[in-house]
Amino acid sequence: MDSSSDKDLHDLLTKLRQKYAVMGQDMASYLDGLLHADYLTYWDYVHLDTLLSLQNPKTQFPDEKVFIIYHQITELYFNLVLWELDQIVDKTDLDETFFNARLDRVIRYFQNLCSSFDIMSEGMEREQFLMFRMSLLPASGFQSAQYRMIEIKSTDMINLVDPVSRPSYTSRDVKDHLEKLYWRSGATELATGKKTLTLQQFEQKYMKEFLELGARHSTKNILRVYESRFAGKPEVVSRMREYDLLANVYWPLSHMKSAARYLQKDPEDIKATGGTNWQKYLPPRFQKIHFFPALWSEQEKAEWGRPAVEKALQRS
Template identity: 30%
Template sequence: MLSTTSAQQCPYAPTEDVGAAEARASRAESNGGKPTLSFDKNTPYVDYAGIDTLLSLQNPRTKEPAESAFIIGTQVMELVFALIQQRWEQARDALEVDDVPGAVAWLRSACNAQDVLNSTWGLFSDMTPTQFNRFRDSFGEASGFQSYSYRKLEFLLGHKSAAMIRPHKAMSGVVTDLTDLLERPSLYDAALRLLHRRGLPVPDTSAERDWTEDYEPSAEVERAWVEVYADDRPGNELYLLAEALVDVAERVTRWRQLHLAAVKRTMGGKPGSGGSNGLNWLARNAEKDVFPELWSLRSTI
């Protein structure tokens, strides 16, 4: 059951509009149970989801068929990035008000979105280096490294760097959003602050620090999580939180590994379009643990 706090924060009405429900029932009756087939303008489905706009955004610059898969896959990822960001922020905010059940629910929901995100790499799984080379020059210096939606996720995970805002300096709204995430506690910071409030041995320097700095692992924080894991009863909400965070972290690592594999398959060790050394940079990033103490403690308990 969700806590009272979570229920009070829920912005969604628990019941549907009575008039709209009656209209739907009347329409179904008049249609004899069949779908409506006649509309005077765009179908409501097209208008509601902006389908015309969505499908107009695929504009390949070459005649290579694989470029369409590359563009669509990239756009799907960007959409799911935004969904994951929303759910991680909801989880972070729930933790800041001691609503652990609410936070766990949002993390579980985020994991479902992360699974969809990871499966998107399948759209690139059969792309050969020859196909990629036919359209690679068409996107110039464009690189996933420049995705501000992905950068928001990294900041939410605690991987902070003010320098990573610089590529977006011409986009004032993006700079504002990234700066806000840079200066606020990350999802993991919020979890540690919760443990600190609950009396676990998270040091003051972890509960209150310069949020703009990249998170650094702490032996004291590891000991706090070890205490959480010492009580693995189903009713221990902190234990459930820890495992939900691990589920999130595992999926982030999997996404990085899939990214590495896709690049290795399509372009090997060539320099990246965004100016990095490509494969080597991705390999180093894939090796970094997300929420590090939740992994290191497994060697000690």
């Protein structure tokens, strides 16, 4: 369209006048404002100066910057995942096309996170990591609230209960499920078996919010939307399975590779964590978290994570 033609301009002005009139506003005053307004710049739009002011290393080790920025990148991706999940669960006229398209986005974000994790597992000097990590205690990625929110919005809370209690758990109360979440039972100190300080601080800050979120999403999460609208549809099922694997096997395994690279062998190194017995806690085959358990056979659930590990071993 040639927007500079007189007729087009006239039409535009008419529409603008109507827009402002609806709100009881005078269009001319706004046009006057436009005359004086600055042009939008890229750096203002993306808040570049603010963005680049958010990395504040606690030590002089150069690789700590890699560590901070990659955590921030991950949190931004988690935020995008939550954005897509919200669009699915909040949509009133949801159809399969929309559901699949948004799940494809979630899958893409997780794939990117998995393929970029070597920035952590390969991209820092171990000696530097072990030094600067000690200055960050007891903070840990374990305290990522968005990671927990993704879990809560994806499935029923019972599916996030620790795998020992889960099979015999009869309560349908979200409050009870919250007590037994897998990560609350998992984050115990190596030496004493008590809750780690990392966990205590995380609980103090977020448990109330998680309870509210859990209650709000108990009937409105990805699993429930699937069951009520798209159960058994092959195009949907394949995406749900892929998402489940990415969130609960592939990302955890990419993440664990970093833990193995930096923390294995020397018992002293274990101090550079939030204090968990991570070798017992982190592996998907021990956590056994499936967002969509009905989409997996008993054997697949029992061997959760094993095929992915075998594939990775074949590649290396």
